Amino acid sequence: MTEKIVKNKEKIKRHGLSVLFVHCAVAISTFVLILTGLFGQFPMAGRYMINHLPGLSWLSDFSVTLSVHYWAAAVLILAITYHIVFHGIRRDFDMLPRKGDMKGSVKLIMATFGYGKEPENDKYLPEQRLAYVFIGFSLLILVFTGAVKVLDNLPDINFSRVFMFWISLLHNAGTIMVIIGIVIHLSAFIFKENWPLLPGIFTGKIDLEYAKRRHSIWYNREFVRKS
Amino acid sequence: MSDFSRREFLKRSAAAGVASGVALTGFGRNAVASDVAQVGTMIDLTRCDGCKGLDTPACVTACREENKDRFPDPVKDIPDNWPQKKKEDWSGKKDLTNRLTPYNWTFVQNVNVEHGGKRYDLSVPRRCMHCDNPPCANVCPLSANHKMPEGPVVIDSDICLGGAKCRSVCPWGIPARQAGVGLYMKIIPGIAGGGVMYKCDLCYSRVKSGQMPACVEACPRNAIVFGEKEKMRALAYKRAAETNGYIYGDKENGGTSTFYVSPVPFEKIHAELMKQKAAQSHPKTPGFPGMPVDVENFTDTANGIAWSMAIAPVAGIAAAAGAAYKTMKGEKKDD
Numbered sequence: 313m314t315e316k317i318v319k320n321k322e323k324i325k326r327h328g329l330s331v332l333f334v335h336c337a338v339a340i341s342t343f344v345l346i347l348t349g350l351f352g353q354f355p356m357a358g359r360y361m362i363n364h365l366p367g368l369s370w371l372s373d374f375s376v377t378l379s380v381h382y383w384a385a386a387v388l389i390l391a392i393t394y395h396i397v398f399h400g401i402r403r404d405f406d407m408l409p410r411k412g413d414m415k416g417s418v419k420l421i422m423a424t425f426g427y428g429k430e431p432e433n434d435k436y437l438p439e440q441r442l443a444y445v446f447i448g449f450s451l452l453i454l455v456f457t458g459a460v461k462v463l464d465n466l467p468d469i470n471f472s473r474v475f476m477f478w479i480s481l482l483h484n485a486g487t488i489m490v491i492i493g494i495v496i497h498l499s500a501f502i503f504k505e506n507w508p509l510l511p512g513i514f515t516g517k518i519d520l521e522y523a524k525r526r527h528s529i530w531y532n533r534e535f536v537r538k539s
Numbered sequence: 540m541s542d543f544s545r546r547e548f549l550k551r552s553a554a555a556g557v558a559s560g561v562a563l564t565g566f567g568r569n570a571v572a573s574d575v576a577q578v579g580t581m582i583d584l585t586r587c588d589g590c591k592g593l594d595t596p597a598c599v600t601a602c603r604e605e606n607k608d609r610f611p612d613p614v615k616d617i618p619d620n621w622p623q624k625k626k627e628d629w630s631g632k633k634d635l636t637n638r639l640t641p642y643n644w645t646f647v648q649n650v651n652v653e654h655g656g657k658r659y660d661l662s663v664p665r666r667c668m669h670c671d672n673p674p675c676a677n678v679c680p681l682s683a684n685h686k687m688p689e690g691p692v693v694i695d696s697d698i699c700l701g702g703a704k705c706r707s708v709c710p711w712g713i714p715a716r717q718a719g720v721g722l723y724m725k726i727i728p729g730i731a732g733g734g735v736m737y738k739c740d741l742c743y744s745r746v747k748s749g750q751m752p753a754c755v756e757a758c759p760r761n762a763i764v765f766g767e768k769e770k771m772r773a774l775a776y777k778r779a780a781e782t783n784g785y786i787y788g789d790k791e792n793g794g795t796s797t798f799y800v801s802p803v804p805f806e807k808i809h810a811e812l813m814k815q816k817a818a819q820s821h822p823k824t825p826g827f828p829g830m831p832v833d834v835e836n837f838t839d840t841a842n843g844i845a846w847s848m849a850i851a852p853v854a855g856i857a858a859a860a861g862a863a864y865k866t867m868k869g870e871k872k873d874d
Contacts (some may be wrong), residue, residue: 316807322864328866330862330863330866331858344666353678353680354680354702355703355704355707359620359623359702359733361622361623364820368679374678374704374707374708374837375837375841378678378838378841379841380704380839380845381841382841382844382845382847382848383844383847385848386844386847386848386850386851389848389851389852389855389859390851390852390854390855391855392855393851393852393854393855393856393859394855394857394858394859394862395853395859397856397859397860397863398859398862398863400860401860401863401864401867402863402866402867420645426566459848462845462848464677465672465677465838465841465842466672466842466845467671467672467793467836468672469843470686472671473682473685473687473695476682477681477682477684477698479682480679480680480681480682481681484680484681497835
């Protein structure tokens with residue numbers, strides 16, 4: 313199995329290199345896309361004088377922001393394709409939402425505030441699975457509508473006015489959805505209980521005792537039964 | 540993973556590849572090509588004299604009359620574009636006819652240039668060129684600006700927020716902004732948006748109903764000719780050959796629907812226009828375009844990068860298939 317207990321360090325492997333690569337590539341490219349999208353494709357940098365801030369004058373240069381937007385989109389598409397194909401081949405669907413995840417998330421949040429007992433968790437928390445599908449869906453909207461916009465920018469391709477109106481509207485709505493998703497995703501780390509998960513996204517490993525306690529279903533399935 | 544085999548791996552790879560392809564590209568495409576013949580204009584500078592003897596050239600007067608009901612009617616107290624303490628308000632200068640404004644969508648520039656040892660007085664009618672691949676329409680984040688199947692590039696004043704990006708990417712800076720009007724006034728006026736952009740739409744409604752644009756109809760010297768775009772292009776080249784002249788608009792910005800024919804090179808006209816602009820009291824004020832020769836299209840660079848987005852999913856599939864195969868083989872051994 314890819315998940316392994318790292319002996320003598322009391323760490324457990326939660327993510328392989330592929331997951332770390334995809335998370336890193338999606339995070340960085342999405343950040344760049346939001347930056348160049350909001351402040352470049354929407355002409356906000358000049359309007360709100362963000363281009364006057366040190367090192368950000370390039371944000372009001374539409375030719376630069378459009379090119380950077382395109383490159384970042386290519387990285388995002390590569391990472392998403394890699395993610396879908398890699399996990400599809402492996403039939404590794406741990407991140408997909410399950411029945412009862414809404415209820416589980418409420419219980420988990422309540423437990424964070426000291427109300428009730430936290431339910432046993434699998435490799436991912438129910439709220440992580442829900443956030444994954446929300447952000448993933450939003451990113452797919454952006455990739456699809458963005459691809460249409462890229463095609464429309466090419467010479468000799470001119471989609472209809474109504475179609476492009478809806479594509480742009482969806483692209484803008486998808487951007488707002490992604491920003492909301494990222495804010496919710498990151499706000500999970502306001503709570504100390506989630507802090508031990510942080511090293512996992514940089515090193516792939518999390519604390520063994522934390523995994524035993526909080527991700528007991530996953531730990532028992534992958535490490536206890538198979539050992 | 541004990542049941543994993545090469546055949547199973549290939550099966551799963553194909554399924555995952557198809558799934559990601561569908562997810563990333565969508566299910567279908569809208570029609571991209573139009574059967575409608577595009578229209579265009581040929582503007583013959585050997586014929587245009589700027590309507591000498593008239594206070595305002597006939598084409599300008601006709602345009603203003605035709606579009607007067609579509610001119611902006613802003614609120615009295617127009618908010619500044621926060622956090623800046625400025626806005627673009629032309630409502631006090633509605634009578635200006637010597638530049639492009641939200642109330643004047645075409646005007647005539649006059650230049651005196653030397654060529655071949657002879658001086659030429661030229662009058663140059665100016666307005667939107669209606670480009671083949673208009674960056675103004677492509678980069679509009681709301682798709683408020685669009686190239687219609689018939690060729691004219693049209694701004695929808697109902698959804699334009701007046702960010703003026705269209706003007707920034709137009710090689711001629713054609714669209715003109717009026718503050719205090721439009722959608723942004725119904726959302727958060729002053730905080731977001733800046734008004735509505737206005738420009739020539741080649742009298743789109745007239746063209747749709749089989750009529751000529753008002754400026755063409757009004758021209759007393761037939762200096763502006765309207766018709767099928769390809770015919771106008773051919774006419775421009777024919778006229779240039781007859782007069783030993785020069786053409787502007789066929790190559791510029793990747794191609795346009797407006798073909799100027801001049802007895803002098805457009806580099807000289809552009810240089811003279813830039814001199815005039817520099818001599819204005821506010822040289823940076825938009826609405827007085829030059830004629831830069833062979834100017835490139837704003838989206839050329841980005842379109843050159845577009846290939847990377849086509850390669851990205853292929854690279855992603857190949858890399859993921861390799862990585863998945865490697866990890867699964869490793870797991871099989873582990874098992």
